[in-house]
Amino acid sequence: MKMSEVMEITQATCVAGHHLEDVEVTHAFASDLMSDVLAMSGPGTLLITGLTTPQIIRTAQMLDLPAILVVRGKQVPSEVIELARATGVIVLATRDIMYVASGKLYAHGLTG
């Protein structure tokens, strides 16, 4: 699924990153526990999380995750946005809660 589609489906705004048409994710993983993300997901996965710490960017960076969807309408701090830009990780933000965002994306064919 293209990041532009993810944005449309969850009515998300883009906090960091560009060329959303060109970036695709093949799976998604929803969690606020970074150790579980580190253990169970891999390249090409969209990370759906309610956390807005620098650790979400580091986790994406270590795992080669192309993008993060921040849920629950959380404000992403500027230093996290900077880190995302520096590391090339796309960050989107939606007002949806994690369950709803995941459900919508799953219904559109993005599986776990």
Place this chain on the structure above:
Amino acid sequence: MSLQQSVEALRYLGLFSSLDAASIMSPAVYALHPEDRVAAARSLMREKSISGVPIVDADFRLVGIISVSKIIEALADGRLAEPLESAMTRDVVTLHVHDSLETVLSYFQRYKFGRFPVVDEDGKLVGMITDIDVLSAIVQSFYSVYVHDRQRMATIGSFSALSQEFDNSADFSYDISSQGLDHAGEGSARLKAFLQSKGLDESIIRRASVSAYEAEVNVCIHAGGKGSLRAIVRDGEVIVRVEDEGPGIENVDLAMKEGWSTAPDAVREKGFGAGMGLPNIRRFSDHLVIISGKGKPTKVEMIFLANTKLEGT
């Protein structure tokens, strides 16, 4: 294996290097004074099920020891009412608080005694060491070592607790210095870039970076954010070593259990501290050695081999 060889192996592995007489001994000891009667030693031994009692002066300086055999002699001669001074052994073989495990073992072998008093710099009695104390100390220290090897004992050398190469130099070196969690991951990000520059396979880079990241986060959560992250790359294999200055892991076996954590709630709110760090490192590495202990530095060494397939990913 002779005792000599065993001691040699211990030294090579470095497993028990932190064990000294002070940490092996039983600190609470029963002692008597030279003017106490032999009968007092006899009843003390019977009551406490011990086979020897150290004799100390008023300042707790060791002046002698009395063993079961001396009591039996005294009993035969009808000297139970005499002071211990007359029956005790004055020439006592003692261990010093700073004596190493090797020295302790060699004393047991050389003197064939069942127990040795331990004295401090002033010759004051601070504890006793029996063979049971030595055994307990060794068993205890196993709690502080963890070895995991995916290709178990592929070579004899694979049990070497830690790679010797780090003693000289490393291909990659980063000083971890982070207040709180916010900077956790900077070292691992640099390590990842370094591994990429070496043209390694994506999978090994990812496994090494993720594991280094978990270890770096641990240093930030548990060791005040002070430590080092180093790596060596050779023949497509990556060795990563993360070290800190303590306070150490009291029971490494417990720390390896998924979900077991001593991290504060504040850390959990940041997405870590759920007791998955070390289990994750075990999952991603081919060989993992952890050496730590209560109040000791922690050393975590992980080896990643090329072409290892992970289960479930």
